[in-house]
Amino acid sequence: MSFADLPPLNALRYFEAAARRRSFTLAADELHITQSAVSQQIRNLESFIGTALFKRGTATVVLTDIGKTYFEAISKALERIDTATSKARTTQRSKRIEQICLSVSPSFTHLWLVKRLSKFHQEVKDIQLALNVTRHYVDFEVENVDMAIRHGDGEWPGLHADLLMKDHMIAVCSPRLFQARAMPKSLPEIASYPIIEDPVYRYWARYARQTGHQLDLTDAIQYDDSGVIVEAAINAQGIAMARASLASAALARGQLVKLLDADFSDALGYYIVFPSAHKVRRSVTRVSKWLRLEASRERTELR
Amino acid sequence: MSFADLPPLNALRYFEAAARRRSFTLAADELHITQSAVSQQIRNLESFIGTALFKRGTATVVLTDIGKTYFEAISKALERIDTATSKARTTQRSKRIEQICLSVSPSFTHLWLVKRLSKFHQEVKDIQLALNVTRHYVDFEVENVDMAIRHGDGEWPGLHADLLMKDHMIAVCSPRLFQARAMPKSLPEIASYPIIEDPVYRYWARYARQTGHQLDLTDAIQYDDSGVIVEAAINAQGIAMARASLASAALARGQLVKLLDADFSDALGYYIVFPSAHKVRRSVTRVSKWLRLEASRERTELR
DNA sequence: GCTCATGCCTTGGTTTTTCTAATGCGTATT
DNA sequence: AATACGCATTAGAAAAACCAAGGCATGAGC
Incomplete structure (x- = not known):
């Protein structure tokens, strides 16, 4: 035959x-x-x-x-x-389980990764995932870490980067913030509420410029951690510009509501990153594949 | 899933x-x-x-x-x-059977193709193979022919060529020729028998030059058709240099015996040929695939 | 009714993969 | 010992796959 x-x-x-x-x-x-x-x-x-x-x-x-x-x-x-x-x-x-150490930021861990870990263990039985939660970029040369999830533009010399998800920013706040009043939908309405701004990326400032509005940010609450920003929004401290991926769980629970979408179309996003030499290690690529499949599933659900 | x-x-x-x-x-x-x-x-x-x-x-x-x-x-x-x-x-x-017209030389038809036709019909039920047996190269522009088997070096402008089998030349003769005497194995021994030479390709002359022997070919029997050469050898007219593919059936039946191998390693051989435009016609490529698979099977058997 | 958004198709050019040709190596055979 | 045979390896060539950008058709929203 x-x-x-x-x-x-x-x-x-x-x-x-x-x-x-x-x-x-x-x-x-x-x-x-x-x-x-x-x-x-x-x-x-x-x-x-x-x-x-x-x-x-x-x-x-x-x-x-x-x-x-x-x-x-x-x-x-x-x-x-x-x-x-x-x-x-x-x-x-013969069932040898390999351990892979993944470095992740606290905010991403908390808001996206943890609730998917059990699923990972169910679906990928032969890889044991160990997390290394830090706020700084790990040095693969020094620390005993196999791969990382990083936020950035995908360009890290000597490292291979797979795009996990592109940044998609949304303005969110707690429904408690506006209470019985109408949900603010446009920038002028929003401006009457407290604003939570990221002092590094300055999303509100850019959004105002992009849409041709004036926006006074002198009184804005400032947090430089995207996780803290989401938490602050949940606590009704004000209206925040947040990464959709980090806010989605709170949105689903009704702790946050979305006021508007913003597209800054810079190449920023979360990337899965590891030394190019690890490209041949199947367990590393396997983890990357799984994470990206999971992100893909989320995108599907959000539509 | x-x-x-x-x-x-x-x-x-x-x-x-x-x-x-x-x-x-x-x-x-x-x-x-x-x-x-x-x-x-x-x-x-x-x-x-x-x-x-x-x-x-x-x-x-x-x-x-x-x-x-x-x-x-x-x-x-x-x-x-x-x-x-x-x-x-x-x-x-819905079982529509396509007819493919294949142009082949008489010698190749007779000595290689005919005995495989029934197998083709068994294995490729949806293609009806029609043969166009001629001694000259068909003109695809003029005649209603889909593809051809040609002997040559594979270079025909405007035509696509798949190699069917490389030429492998062998010296053969009928066992009746030397009867009780020992089988001639080297050129000096062979020279004492009648030689059948192809006046176009001059295999014997080239073989003699290549191996550094003298060979008098003034009395050689000359036929310019590779099929006729094989027939003449079977009829014990002399010792011929024949294409292995054409002689193999007679060798298997014992009508011919092989005296020696010769390798001229020019790129000559049988090619399956059709206008490049036919590359997208599946039935054409299917016939080509089948023929080459069949040649591959033969090579396997001959080892 | 018009605009916009969505999803698939098409095309040109680039990147990645696959394949070849040539050579090397080790074993069995003569 | 020499030869033949089969698989491995390599660099470079050939082919296939892929992406980016733009187009078209349909359906939704205003």
């Missing part, structure tokens, strides 16, 4: 994701590639098979009948490959 | 072939790539899994225990992909 005529196998992986998510864009996000790449690969696959697998509707793509049948078979085949591969892997290592 | 950590899928295809053939080299030949590529891909796969899949012995490679288990699962998964894909394809086309 020989397989003379198999389809492009990598395209199948994209097809599976796209079919499962019913969206090329979501599949792309999950796979950490662009929607363009998914689109092209699926086009390749379709032209190889000689038939359409998706009906391109306007809102979402939908599997054709052939596509549905194909998806069933392909996902089962991939599943078989997946289980066989991980079995082969664990057979060898 | 999402597959966060699948192995490099294309490597699996190579792994499957290598495991089935128990040889990287044979797998490479079957897949029409180099042994080097197979070796590298399997190394990738092994380092992804973190364990050896093959034990590298001296004569052949052997699957490890883990490799054996893995092979079982992978080949089943690939088979599932294969059947699902061809089903999706035929569902669409």
Whole structure:
């Protein structure tokens, strides 16, 4: 038995994701590639098979009948490959668990990471994640740390950086702040409340300039830690410009409400960072993959 | 269910072939790539899994225990992909059979192709192969021919060429020729028998020069058709320099015996040829793939 | 009804991966 | 000992995949 005529196998992986998510864009996000790449690969696959697998509707793509049948078979085949591969892997290592030390800032740990740790342990049984929570950038040369999550623009010499999530800023406050009054929606309304400003990034100042408003920040409450800023907002100290990723849990609980979105479109965001030499260590890339998948899931939920 | 950590899928295809053939080299030949590529891909796969899949012995490679288990699962998964894909394809086309016209020389048709045609029809049910048997190169612009098998160096402007098999020349004759006497093995012995020479390629002349012998060819029997040369040798007219591919059937039947190998290492051989525009026609590439797989099988048998 | 937002497609150019060609090494064979 | 055979390794070439940017069509919101 020989397989003379198999389809492009990598395209199948994209097809599976796209079919499962019913969206090329979501599949792309999950796979950490662009929607363009998914689109092209699926086009390749379709032209190889000689038939359409998706009906391109306007809102979402939908599997054709052939596509549905194909998806069933392909996902089962991939599943078989997946289980066989991980079995082969664990057979060898005989359940040897590797410990990976991850350095994270306190605010990110508290507001994003901790509530996902148990999920990580469930899904990635062969890696033990140890956290190193500090406010400063670790020196990989000195400290015994394998990887880190850092906020910045992704450029750290000698280090490899995978984008975890881009910054998306939102103005938030506690609903207790305005009480029975109407929720302030525009900058002039907001200006009548206390403002919480980050003295380093100066988001409010930039937002005011960008939208052409005047904003007096002389009385603003200043905190230089993005975690503290969120906490202060929850405590109804004022209206803060916060990273959506850090505020999302409090938003979901109703402790915060969103007043407006701001887009500063600088390349800032949270990155997963490790020395380039670690790129070959599977447990390191595995953690990175998992974190990014988790961020992708969050983005999906937020839509 | 999402597959966060699948192995490099294309490597699996190579792994499957290598495991089935128990040889990287044979797998490479079957897949029409180099042994080097197979070796590298399997190394990738092994380092992804973190364990050896093959034990590298001296004569052949052997699957490890883990490799054996893995092979079982992978080949089943690939088979599932294969059947699902061809089903999706035929569902669409609803069994429409395409006719492909292939132009071939009489000698190659007779000595190599005809005995494989029934196998082709068995294995490739959706393509109807029509032969156009001529001694001259067809003009794809004029004649209604989709593809051709040509002998040459693979350079035909505007045409795509896949190597089917390299020329490998052997000196052959009928065993009746030398009867009870010892089989002639060297050029001086051979020179005492009638020589059949190709007046175009002049293999005997080149062979004599290459090995530093004198050879009088004034009395040589001359035929300019490689098929006729083989027939003449079978009829005990003399000793001929023939293409191994054309003589192999007669050798297997005992109608011919091989006296010596000659390697001229010019890039001559049989090529599968079609207009570059046909590269996108799957039935064309399918025929090419099948022919080359068949040639690969023959090479395997001859070892 | 018009604008805006969303999601997929297309294209050109760049980056990354894959493949080849050449060579080396170790073992079995003659 | 010499040769042949099969796999490994390397640098560089070839091919494939990918991204960024822009386009188009549809549906929602004002």
